[in-house]
Amino acid sequence: MKTKKLTTLGLSVALALILSYVESLLPPLMAVPGVKVGLPNIVILFLLYRYGWREAAAVSGIRLLLSAALFTGFAAFFYGLAGAVLSLTGSALLKKSGRFSPLGVSAAGGVLHNLGQIALAAFVLDSGYIFAYLPVLLISGTVAGALVGLLTGILIQRTDVR
Numbered sequence: 001m002k003t004k005k006l007t008t009l010g011l012s013v014a015l016a017l018i019l020s021y022v023e024s025l026l027p028p029l030m031a032v033p034g035v036k037v038g039l040p041n042i043v044i045l046f047l048l049y050r051y052g053w054r055e056a057a058a059v060s061g062i063r064l065l066l067s068a069a070l071f072t073g074f075a076a077f078f079y080g081l082a083g084a085v086l087s088l089t090g091s092a093l094l095k096k097s098g099r100f101s102p103l104g105v106s107a108a109g110g111v112l113h114n115l116g117q118i119a120l121a122a123f124v125l126d127s128g129y130i131f132a133y134l135p136v137l138l139i140s141g142t143v144a145g146a147l148v149g150l151l152t153g154i155l156i157q158r159t160d161v162r
Helices: 003-025 040-050 053-072 074-097 102-125 129-159
Strands: none
Touching: 003 040, 003 053, 040 053, 040 074, 040 102, 040 129, 053 074, 074 102, 102 129
């Protein structure tokens, strides 16, 4: 791996971790627990467009591990991982199709992230009742994902990443 790329990925981990910490300091956006904007996803989506899904997945995984160790604990790691795997897989496929802007890719990724987390919760709790929470998560995932996509789209335009 070239030095510049390795340095960029290392700095990306640091930036995503800082954004995780900043987000943990923000008051809840809604009276609904667990609803967040997903600020670290700006970094992940940017990497998806700049380098590809492997680099985005590597940075996302490292960020999740470090965030769990420093801020959230390892139960949150598994929920974050379930959401990240589904979200990044869907986002990479939508990006590859060439039919969606970063805003659309990110909005779908936000919804998929929430679906991954709720599916894991249903499995862990051995209950389908958790899916009653799904409409709120679908709306919040779409809105948060669109915001992340909008910001990332601006970043991509300003750095000439295609």
